[in-house]
Amino acid sequence: MPSSDPRYSQSHAAFARAKTLMPGGVNSPARAFGAVGGEPLFIDRAEGQWLWDIDGNRYLDYIGSWGPMILGHGHPVVVEALAAAVLRGTSFGAPTEGESELAQLIVDCVPSVERVRLVNSGTEATMSAIRLARGYTGRPRIVKFAGNYHGHVDSLLVAAGSAAATLAVPNSPGVTPGTAADTIVLHYNDAEALEEAFANHGPEIAAVIFEPVCGNMGVVVPTPAFLEALTNLPRENGALLVCDEVMTGFRLALGGAQERLGLEPDLTTLGKIVGGGLPVGAYGGRSEIMAKVLPEGPVFQAGTLSGNPLATAAGCATLRTLRENPPYEKLEKLSARLEKGLVDAAKSAGAPHVVQRMGSMVTLFFHDSPVRSWSEAAECDTARFGRYFWEMLDRGVYLPCSQYEALFISAAHTEADIDATVAAAKEAIAASA
Structure with a gap:
């Protein structure tokens, strides 16, 4: 203006x-x-x-x-749930049943998620999922795609090098070359580049993280060949597939883009709709992978306000409404x-x-x-x-x-x-x- x-x-x-x-x-x-x-x-x-x-x-x-x-702004079911939650208290720093209820809804809705950890944002979800993938596989490198935004995590806030399958370079001051060195950036929808990356670096790749439908370079849809490569190459090479559904989760279908596209990722990151408009993120996947997260396993991740009672109330109200009245x-x-x-x-x-x-x-x-x-x-x-x-x-x-x-x-x-x-x-x- x-x-x-x-x-x-x-x-x-x-x-x-x-x-x-x-x-x-x-x-x-x-x-x-x-x-x-x-x-x-x-x-x-x-x-x-x-x-x-x-x-x-x-x-x-x-x-x-x-x-x-x-659901639109100020949906009455969400507002009512928030009003009731405020009266009970805004934060406890202790477990609540609301956390389990939201976790159960996520597990029920997203086919690939067997167990889940709640965090405060999509960025926290992707950061934690990447750390977990590295901890689970014992490998250092991550593959991502140019134009896919996964939050402002140092290792993912990087740009492509001079060739399609080169290691990444920082694209923000404050991101060190050492942090970026373990990230490989490829072109989205380029199945051949993904195959080349695994041929060159396969034993070192912990995970491939991607947006199943892009929304941060405008709406870009994956090709069948690209989806096939994502489905097969990580599994064949002992790496994990991390589906970033912070934007698409519960929006494109109740089970997200992975339901709509027939994907079965190892880990999924969620945000936005999962909190019904309040700050919530989540990451989840197969039970044996999630078992590596502290305190059950050795991979550290924590948060004072994770599973905040207001956020879980809004998230539960939203997901219940989406499930009951799609x-x-x-x-x-x-x-x-x-x-x-x-x-x-x-x-x-x-x-x-x-x-x-x-x-x-x-x-x-x-x-x-x-x-x-x-x-x-x-x-x-x-x-x-x-x-x-x-x-x-x-x-x-x-x-x-x-x-x-x-x-x-x-x-x-x-x-x-x-x-x-x-x-x-x-x-x-x-x-x-």
Whole structure:
């Protein structure tokens, strides 16, 4: 937003204050709107599919707190569970039955998970899963894929070297070359590169970690050949397959992307929806692997607020609702309607485009061919996306503030909301040229 725009004057003042108190004025970089220019909106409240900023402007929300709000904001079942939990106490530092209830729901819903450990975030989940994979196999190296984001863990916050199957290099100050040296970065959807990595480094590879459906380079879906390589190569070489479902868990199906795609990973990481909008993460897998975690085994992992009673209450209420009243058929129909509408809108404006979707995750890429990897995503017209973002915001539609983030549809959205969004997109895409 322009700092002089009177529609956002209170957000402008709030951002000016925040910048004096926090780096960049935010507590997570994506919130700063750096990828689209301008200044971020400060949100006052949310309900269902709607957001209101502190200037009183209302928006259709397609971020959903970056994924967790699959039921919509302020779902009454979740609010009621939280209210009851607050009255019992906010933190005990001791076991509660709520932790076991949430763990049981995860085990019941996710086919590959036999035992689980609760943590506080998706980053903690992936960090812990990587440590466990190394501790279980006794091997040092990890394979990841460019464009897959697994949180700000040092060993995973790395970029590819000069060739597809080279060891990684740090892509953030503070990540040491030694930390990055045990991570191999490959291209997503490149089965041959994965085969080459195992041929060159197989006895040293502890695990392959991947997003079963990408959402942090926009929505990118794995090819059948890539899925086959992921299924077979780690197992054949004594490595573990770690499925990062922080974003896709409980969203693409009750059992996550692995249910939808027929995957059987050794370890799974979860976040976002598993906490119903509160800070929760989890990692789990086969019993014999999880038995290596302290205090049952030697692999250390701990957290004072892990399994916090408020977070487990919200998570249990959300997962119970998803299991008892599954929204997935509705989400599929709404998302397909939006996908078609965005394609039609881009065609009518003559814009280079491809719309990629899996379930209720959607991305409109300003690109003239399918996006299958980070190198192809990086070819998108990000400047045009920035203009499109602001044109949509001016029309009351709040999208992710980056070409490389998926938008999320919630069970609170309606067909009328989708149609209004498509109508706005027709104008916004044309105006963004």
